[in-house]
Amino acid sequence: MKQKYFQPALLSLAAAVAPGIQAETVLLEEIIVTAQKREQSLRDVPAAVSAITAENVEDFLDAGENIRALAGRVPSLQIESSNGRQSPRFYVRGLGNYDFDVNATQPVSMIYDDVALENSVLKSIPLFDVAQVEVLKGPQGTLFGRSTTAGAIKIDSVKPSDELEGYAKLSYGSRDTISTETAISGGLTDTLAARLSIKYQERDAWIDNTANGSGDDFGGFDELAYRLQFLYKPSDDLTALVKVHGFNQDGDQPQVFYANAFTPGVEGLRSGFDVERAGHDAxxxxxxxxxxxxxxxxxxxxxxxxxxxxxxxTVESFSLADVDGGIQGGPEAIGVLNAQAFFSSSSGDGLSDHYQFTQEFRLSGETDKFFYMAGLYYMDEEITVDSINYDNAGTLLDLTQQEQQTTSAAIFGQIEYFVTSQLAVTAGLRYTEDDKELEVIPGPGSTAPADTIDASDEYVSWELAANYDVTEDFTVYSRLATASRGPVTLGRFGFTSQADTEENTSFEIGTKMDLFDGRARWNATVYTFEVKDQQLTATGGVGNTNELLNADKTTGSGFETDLEAYVTDNFKLSFNLSYNKTEIEDSNLNVELCSATPLCTSLDPIVDTFAGFYGPVNLVSVDGNALPRAPEWMYNIILDYTIPLQSGEIYLQTDWNYRSESSIFLYESVEFVAEERWIGGAKVGYTSADGTLDVALVGRNITDEIVADGALDFLNLTAFTNEPRFVGVELSKRF
Structure with missing residues (x-):
């Protein structure tokens, strides 16, 4: 065994966090990831990668949750959506895109079973029967290509097995939430295996719409997802995995908006706010x-x-909402909770036509000292976006369509060379050509002019990294990498805009180490980045539209750390912490401040004022602001304790997730703040000795903490919130 030069100091630090760690027999399992498109130990990857186990994914998705429940569960990961259970938006190290358009691109890619899902609606696919979720932080432009300037969320489902096995799971809880999930896998022949996975969820309406008197009027949904896989292995040299999958979703409100949820000049939800009461007259x-x-x-x-x-x-979707979130009235409605003065806004967006095709070829090989990979990638996406305004009775007022085609082609490669048995050097390169064509097509009632945009670019991304094993338990790494997000276009309701290619250059150094002979694991990373021509979105202001912008540059820096340890054989601690500091640097970047009644309270300098449809419009400078939806601090702690029994074990688990506040929009104001929050969960259950039977009592947001998660700024001080407390029971059986 090699000498452990740094072990005494590391042991002291870990013991300070978990002073009860003892020389017990239970060891942590090695984490295997595919962050470089091949199976590797996490210690061997020269980059910041976090893995969420299948068991933890299941726990976080209790209560009928979707992928948003993974927010903050690993360092620097934030997830939110203004479309509720559709179109999740991902942020890594403060970089993301809060654009609500259904054709908006994001700098964090979702890669589901080796396929990058381009459109935000596609990313609504629920998680079930998952083997592991990996979060790749920092630019991933070499192997994963376009739209990965911030990172990637990599999801792998459980694959077919030759042996007959599977599970069934049923849960019921608050708001009459029912969730069922099942999977069965087995061999069909000596060379063919299959796996069928199904998930169904539903929830009853639970929010009282004051526009209709009393009663539960909305908040309900039902979802059905399936996945069928065939694994064919006729020889040791050939393997073919074929998958078909689908998802159907229906609900009565994509997002519940609460008009005048803020009091002018005050941060946080106003006194008297009730998450179970809203006023929607459309x-x-x-x-x-x-x-x-x-x-x-x-x-x-x-x-x-x-x-x-x-x-x-392919996907078809449509979402219609009472966007103003209030009951229409006159001057008396100004600033009144769940009320909207003078006019209403009811609009819908969706994909009436969509397809995405991707093809990737790659060659890879290795020797004792060398690994290489080279590949070709092609993506073609065509979409038709319907944007519709309605009156409160649901009659169509106007329809504007966007037809957009995106193509991307790339050639890429990566090599890893083992200089010594302890030092490995990695280099990667990718050349990409992107093209976007957007056409605005005015429909019935539309006053938008017909318009077209053709944007294209070609760019190169690269990375250099090194991994050094100081000892067999302690590894250090460094990584310098770039990635680009190609040109983007928008045309919602005929308001066209475009932004040029952005490029992120990032440098990070980190450590990965095993402690106490495998009973603990501690990783830490520090990083800095600079994004040139960052693509930003100015939303709202004076209308229900978005505008694409390029900032001269955005800078960021921070650190991430996570610790996992068996304090005793029966007590496991998991903890992670991240700090992310971002800043927009562009002295000429100005955006419209909220311009409806009542006005928000600006914290940015006003640089110009001009007349608008609803009154004066203020332009404010956002130079020096942090990026929107970029909390500086996030941390998560999970405590697992088991009590052995002769017939099995009782387990107790609690998890707590913290997020500091952040601005909701590019400008900073007193009111439009995603508030800091502590969200806690708990689970108490019994598992049989053979591990086949599990029954549990589950609690999510057990303190019932309700805060503003997002807002709309073009009408009034409208907000939407997180989910309230959930309590439920679940039963699962494995065979």
Whole structure:
């Protein structure tokens, strides 16, 4: 065994966090990730990567939650949506995109079973029967390509097995939430195995709409998702995995908006706010139908692996909401909770036509001192976006369509060279060509002019990294990397805009170490980045539209750390912490301040004022502001304790997640703040000795903390919130 030069100091630090750690027999399992498109120990990857186990994913998704429940569960990860259960938006190290358009691109890619899902609506696919979730932080431009300037969320589902096995799970809880999930896997022949996975969730209406008197009027949904996989292995050299999957979703409100949820000049939800009471005098609802398929073929000839991944996905969706979130009135409604003065806004957006096709080929091989990978990638996406305004009775007022085609082609490669048995150096390069064509098509009632935008660019991304094993338990790494997000276009309701390609250059150094002979694990990273021509979105202001912008640059820096340890055989501690500091640096970047009644209270300097449809419009400078939706501090702690019994074990678990406040929009104001929050969960259950039976009592947001999670700024001080307390029971059986 090599000498552990730094072990005494590390032991002291870890013991300070978890002073009860003892020389017990339970060890942490090695974390295997595919962050570099091959299976590796997490210690061998020269980058900041966090893995969320299948068990933890299941726990976080209790209460009928979706992927947003993973926010903050690993360092620097934030997830939110102004469309409720649709179109989640991801942020890593403060970088993300809070644009609510259904054709908006994000700097954090979602890669589901090796396929990058481009459109935000596609990313609504629920998590179920998941093997692992990996969060890749920092630019991922070499292997994963376009739209990964901030990072990537990589999700892998459980694959078919030859042996007959599976599970069934049923849960019921608050707001009449029902969730069922099942999977079965087994061999069909000596060379063919299959796995079928199904998930169904529903919730009853639980929010009283004061526009209709008393009673539960909305907040309900139902969702059905399925996945069927076939694994064909006729020889040791050839493997083919074919998958078909689909998702159907219906609900009565995509997002519940609360008019005048803020008091002018005061941060936080106003006194008297009740998450179970809203005032909507217009219709709402949402639906989505998604279908996709993919084929991954791997063939080993000599010392070279050929991999082909082909995918096709299509989705239709539509969301309609009472956007103003209040009951229409006159001057007396100004500033009144759940009321809207003078006029109403009811609008809907959706994809009436969509498809995405991707194809990737790659070759890889390795020797004792060398690994290489080279590949080709192509993506073609075509969408038709419907943007519709309605009156309160649900009659169509105007329809404007956008037709957009996005193509992306790339050639990429990566090499890893082992200079010594302790030092490995990695280099990667990718050349990408992107093209976007957008056409605005005015429909019935639309006053928008017909318009077209054609934006294209070609760019190179690269990375250099090194991984050094100081001892067999202690690794240090450094990484310098770039990634680009190609040109983007928007045309909602005919308001066209575009932004040029952005490029992120990031440098990070970190450590990964095992402590106490494998009973604890501690990782830490510090980083800095600079994004040139960052693509930003100015939302709202004086209308229900978005505008794309480029900032000269945005800078950021921070640190991340996580600790996992068995304090005793029966007590496990998991903790992570991140600090992310971002700043927009552009002295000429000005955006519209909220311009409806009542006005928000600006914290930014006003640089110009001009007349608008609803009154004076103020332009404010956002130079020096932090990025929106970028909390500086996030941390998460999970405590697991088990009590052994002769027939099995009782387990007790609690998890607590903290997020500091952040601005909701590019400008800073007193009111429009995503508030700091502590969200806690708890779970008490029993598992049989053979691990096949599990029954549990589950609690989510057990302190019932309700805060503003987001807002709309073009009408009044309208907000939406997080989910209230949930309590439920669940039963699962494995076979």
């Amino acid at each position: 219709q709402g609802g949402y639906e989505m139908d998604q279908f996709g398929s993919s084929a991954k073929i791997e063939y080993q000839f000599n010392d070279v692996m050929l991999t082909s991944i082909t995918s096709y996905d």
